[in-house]
Amino acid sequence: MKEKGKIKLGISIGDFNGIGCEVALKTFQDPRMLDFCTPIIFASNKLISQQKSDLELNISFNGINNASQAVDGKINVVNVWKEAPQLEYGKATDQGGEYAIKSLRAAVAALKSNALDVLVTAPINKNNIQAEDFKFPGHTDFLAQELNGESLMFMVADTLRVGLLTDHIAVKDVAQAITPKLIYEKVATMEKSLKMDFGIRRPKIALLGINPHSGDNGTIGEEDEKILKPAIQELFDQGTLVYGPYSADSFFGSNTHSSFDAILAAYHDQGLIPFKTLSFGKGVNYTAGLEKIRTSPDHGTAYEIAGKGEADESSFKEAVFTAIKVFKNREEYIKLNKNPLQKQKVKRAS
Incomplete structure (x- = not known):
């Protein structure tokens, strides 16, 4: 102290x-x-x-x-x-x-x-x-x-908090980089940071889908169905309040983000474009988990x-x-x- x-x-x-x-x-x-x-x-x-x-x-x-x-x-x-x-x-x-x-x-x-x-x-x-x-x-x-620690790129501005599953990697490598292990690690780091660094006792976390419309049940890519959904369900069953995957194109525009303490985006621009649009000049890049x-x-x-x-x-x-x-x-x-x-x-x- x-x-x-x-x-x-x-x-x-x-x-x-x-x-x-x-x-x-x-x-x-x-x-x-x-x-x-x-x-x-x-x-x-x-x-x-x-x-x-x-x-x-x-x-x-x-x-x-x-x-x-x-x-x-x-x-x-x-x-x-x-x-x-x-x-x-x-x-x-x-x-x-x-x-x-x-x-x-x-x-x-x-x-x-x-x-x-x-x-x-x-x-x-x-x-x-x-x-x-x-x-x-x-x-x-x-x-x-x-x-x-396990680092997490965490953009914060008042109650808007956006973390990244993957950060500075090429878009072509995103889907391959996202594994159940990565999801478990990033969600755990985010949840711990929300409790310890932001004083939120029971944080609610939303995950954004990898593909357009979160894959449309496998029609537009299978990663959301085969990787994200099972990982989210397992985390939820273990007591973590994590939900999704949500279609990224309408998530912020519909104000759905306001129902969560933090959002975990699949890749850099998916998370940072809406974050900076909503908070530019007031936003902060915080390295959580260290x-x-x-x-x-x-x-x-x-x-x-x-x-x-x-x-x-x-x-x-x-x-x-x-x-x-x-x-x-x-x-x-x-x-x-x-x-x-x-x-x-x-x-x-x-």
């Missing part, structure tokens, strides 16, 4: 040629945000100074050598490197990818050592981060390796507006608030489950 000081919130900067630094700095340009947590940015004084100047941001920051030196009430910057890499706003450069990895690795190391309580990651470019020692399609896969808490905004590097001062920090700010909320919910969950008698509030007779 955390007892002293504010929540230590680490920030990896992503691609510095995108809008990552901008949305992070704009978030904490509002001094009221420093009441909620102590931000610790993993970059360098030189880089943050240049971004601050280029974007004409009215902020001050505290340069430190490691996260343990962070000061509450200030924006802290860990000097992960001393050199000054070249900023080229709006361009996907090799250096942009190289330093995005440096920032991420340093932040994750601090998170693993408990120097941080939570991590918020700014957007990376999935192409220029590829290197001999970094061959991951994105943050989620890297974090799944570094942090214990021993540590990581969130990120629901947008990418936005090269087209990088360096212009036009980026909207709303989603990054929501990622900060979500990380803090999940951290507190987990603390409460752990406390209650260590002390089960606290769950019962018995009213004594006067």
